[in-house]
Amino acid sequence: MMRTAGRTHPNVEVIAPGIHFVQTPLVNWTVLSGDGTLTLIDAGYPSDLRRVSRVLDDVGGELTTVLITHGHSDHIGAVRGLLAEWPDAAVLASADELPNVTREVTHQVGVQDLLPSLWRPSVMAWTARAIAAGGLADVGVPDPRPIEPGREHRFSGHRVIPVLTPGHTPGHLMYWLPDHGVLVSGDGIVTGHPTSREHGPHVLASMFNHDDPVAHASMATVLDELPVEVLLPGHGPWLRLG
Template sequence: MASRPVVTRVADGAYLVAGTAVNWVVLTDGDAVTLIDAGYPGDAGAVEAVLEGIGYRIGQVEAVLVTHAHIDHVGGLSGLLGRARFPVYLSEREVHHARGEYRQSAGPADVLGRLWRPGFPGWALSILRAGALRHVTLPDARPFPGPGPLDLPGRPVPVPTPGHTSGHSAYHLPDLGAVVSGDALVTGHPTSPAAGPQLLMPFFSHDNALAAASLDALTALDADLLLPGHGPLHRGPVREAVARARERA
């Protein structure tokens, strides 16, 4: 059972969707759609419902871009790929993660050991209901077709931001002055007492030092709208959001 999605229209043809404790992004151009991430397995129906709510069908998805291959970002694809066919693109390194050749994620033991902390019990229950313990692989995942802007709705530009996973990518949307940051930079999480730009708790990430260093890639982008993998959208220069996150780290 997934949470009812909350859709925020951030600009013409761009939507941030809050699903079960995770976000995804919808970009449209004419009759075509780019989807960035897809929530938990239980969010698949919500992804499709959101598309229908803004006037599109799952068959109009031209491609799905993935920030990283954690279950809360790729789980919904297991259901969606049974409804329509579309390519799924990630960084070359993250393709191997998506195909199940290795795993870089927090496990049940990491969560169980923290259930005494505020926010953890409710969050854990909600993600369990959404399919957090399922093992989803994407055997047909592909690396990006080329460097620079992708020829897809939104003209997204992949930005390497390894650390949370070894092949994590953010996506710069120059035409919107926006960054889809995935889990490289978030603005909140049910397990965090803080609000605003921040890094996820260390146990969520594979290499925390690299995750912190990868924020440099975001500061170099001309953007004043942050669309994170967790938490609400953030308006203001992304470089300032990075500075705030580093102050909290």
């Protein structure tokens, strides 16, 4: 299933039964459906709230869980707005990432980090769009809970295993869906970004990463150890690996 992108509706594609990949020009998220419930993996920028809500309404079901890959504004931006509609939904992230999700600390690229690259038109354009989308807004999420990496969980009828992949942020998680060979990789592995011409699985530019060597090592470890068939990245198109 593919829907046409618009002001309030991004592209939505069903990757496998109950796995909906949502792609926008700036950031992606994933919706799991089953058992009458919905699980959202990441939630876009603050300006994406209406888009996220509409996708959830179209898929249908009660939002019970929000799984966070990491606490950057473009991945948790709509969470507080969603909790106003679904106040009983649980927000889960790795223990190491919780301070970033609540904004007790902030591990995120800032304007000062971008200054050496602002001469590049793509970086300048992306920075303006990210700020307009709410990239500098207060997006701290109240009362998120830790989820245990490496242990199998079940969300909306799907087996989900969180995989700790630090580097992009200290507690970055990917979510492995072994029944379908699907890896929701957040920003630990992307396939594109508005600031780059690189395509295929790769790590974001070093200015975006908390620890760049660790980010590269995490990507290599995951791709070496997991039989990934389909990659659902935080940025760029989904990819079937051969």
